[in-house]
Amino acid sequence: MQATIFKVSPVDMAKRQKLEIASGNTVRVHQKIQEKGKTRIQIFEGLIIARKHGSEAGATFTVRKVASGVGMEKTFPLYSPMIDKIEIVRKSKVRRSKLYYIRDKAAKEIRRRMKQVLGGRTDVEEEAVAGPEETPAEVEEVKAEEVTPVETETQTEESTEEPKTE
Numbered sequence: 001m002q003a004t005i006f007k008v009s010p011v012d013m014a015k016r017q018k019l020e021i022a023s024g025n026t027v028r029v030h031q032k033i034q035e036k037g038k039t040r041i042q043i044f045e046g047l048i049i050a051r052k053h054g055s056e057a058g059a060t061f062t063v064r065k066v067a068s069g070v071g072m073e074k075t076f077p078l079y080s081p082m083i084d085k086i087e088i089v090r091k092s093k094v095r096r097s098k099l100y101y102i103r104d105k106a107a108k109e110i111r112r113r114m115k116q117v118l119g120g121r122t123d124v125e126e127e128a129v130a131g132p133e134e135t136p137a138e139v140e141e142v143k144a145e146e147v148t149p150v151e152t153e154t155q156t157e158e159s160t161e162e163p164k165t166e
Helices: 013-018 101-117 122-129 134-158
Strands: 026-035 038-054 060-067 070-077 081-089
Touching: 026 070, 038 070, 060 101
Parallel strands: none
Antiparallel strands: 026 038, 026 081, 038 060, 060 070
């Protein structure tokens, strides 16, 4: 008897299982896109931040890239026939299996760069409060002068009052 082999998917599943797709690796995913009856291949290159569901039929991996200062993430099914090819560009050693903290790290990096663009000035808010003529030091001196007389008046009022006895 001959064993018949049924091909369930047009994807070579054994080849995709052998790919070392892991968190931290940089990959280039060649995805087929159909537009107006034509099929073209679009490349999505980025960092793998998550790999889920092992090597079973529903296995997925999430790729993150930054394009024009905007972070983009796509989740690809590992055995999707719409994926033409997966290239591993660079392998990295990471200590976690899910790299979701990269999202926050990227936001902090953007904030740091914005400070550099402003020239490292963190006193922008203080100038807005103080006004363009006064410096923050002058404002503090004025506040100190306003507070001192008020405190002394309340102390003198209390001392001038006679205690009431019943």
